[in-house]
Amino acid sequence: MPRFTPEQVRRRQLVAGALALVLVLVIGGCTVSLIGALRGGDDEQALTDPAPFTADDAAMAAAATPQGAAALENLPEGVELTPDEVMGIDVSSHQQDIDWAQVAGDGYGFAYIKATEGSGFTDTHFQQNWDGARAAGLTPGAYHYFTLCSPGADQAADFLAAVPPDDSALPPALDLEFDGACDDRPEADRAQAEIDAFTAVIEEAWGRRMVIYSSSEWREHYGLPVSDGRPDWLFSAGERPVQEDWAVWQMRFDGTVSGISGGVDIDVARIEVLRDHAEIPEGEGAITHDVAGD
Structure with a gap:
């Protein structure tokens, strides 16, 4: 995943304030009140208000990995897919231009694609990758990709x-790494509050x-319960x-895929x-944590 200098981070943060206004157009006044609560406004109840609508879960599907597909060669030795499992990839501009037809030809059924990082940065290949994959x-x-600097x-x-x-896409995912x-x-309580602020708005x-992914370094430092009640994205090399x-399992970072240069x-x-695990039961709202009281 790409990294940025402190100066680049500061420039992106300056842009973020203006981009925040987009929420008004995207999801209307309900989220505006939520953001007010997250930024210390009076509407504290907004943190636990129910989601404004329920996603159509039946619209979310992924093509099965065919028997004998090239994708299966990336499985650890001795591991076989169960009937409910589908192989996929996660990518960013790091992979540069991707031939998605070749990726599909290898038998991959889904792709998690980097959209944004911190404040003020959208991955340069996001829309191209999203449209190409679909x-x-x-x-x-x-x-x-979350940052603690904004x-x-x-x-x-x-x-x-x-x-x-x-609704037809996979649930959005949050990547927690240093x-x-x-x-x-x-x-920890401040870091968790910022994560809760992010997830409340998106959910x-x-x-x-x-979906929550976190590095071992992040978990060892904070031990935060951010995945409570949410789909887990776990890394495990060589074995399940x-x-x-788990909902998503990353098994390797150096796989070989047709149509993509490099690992x-x-x-x-x-x-x-x-x-x-992504379903929000009727009447439930944001998941928040009182880390200081744990």
């Missing part, structure tokens, strides 16, 4: 500007829980994850688990 028959999903609500504004709600361009390491707009209820992150998704 045209080739892959189910797209978008992910955001407010979560501002980052949410950027993400929604790039990726408006789409960014080399951001030296901030706030206390209210999409009507789905976000120990945790059994690629290879993933497996359980579409039914994604549907179940």
Whole structure:
């Protein structure tokens, strides 16, 4: 994943304030009140208001990985797909231009695509990758690379500007890692508050829980319960994850895929688990955490 200098981060943060206004156009006044609460306004109840609509989960699907497909060569030795599992990839501008027809020809059924990072940055290949994946028959999903150097609500504004709600797409994903361009390491309760600010806005707009990926370094530093009640995206090289209820499994970062130059992150998704864990039950709203009280 690309990294940015502190100066680039500061420039992106300056742009973020203007981009936050996009929320008014994307999801209307309900989210405006939510952002007011996240930024310390009076409307604290907005944090737990129900999502404004429920996503059509039946619209989310992914093509099965065919028997004998080239994609299966990236599986760890001795591992076989179960009937509910589909192979896919996750990509960004790091992979440059992608021939999505060749990717589909290898038997991949979905692609998580980097949309935004921090505030003020949209991946230069996002729309091209999103359109290309969909045209080739892959189910797209978008992910955001979170940074602790800008407010979560501002980052949410950027993400929604790039990726408006789409019931036929995979649930949006949040990538939690330490960014080399951001030296901030706030206390756990403050970091969790910014993550909650981000996820509350996105989940209210999409009507789905976000998929959560976090690096081992992040988890060791914060131990934050950000994936509670949400689909888990886990990394495990060489074998299946120990945790059994995962929704997405990244098995390698150096996979070989037709139509892409260089190494690629290879993933497996359980579409039914994604549907179940991303569903927001009627009447439920944002998931928040009182880290200080844990």
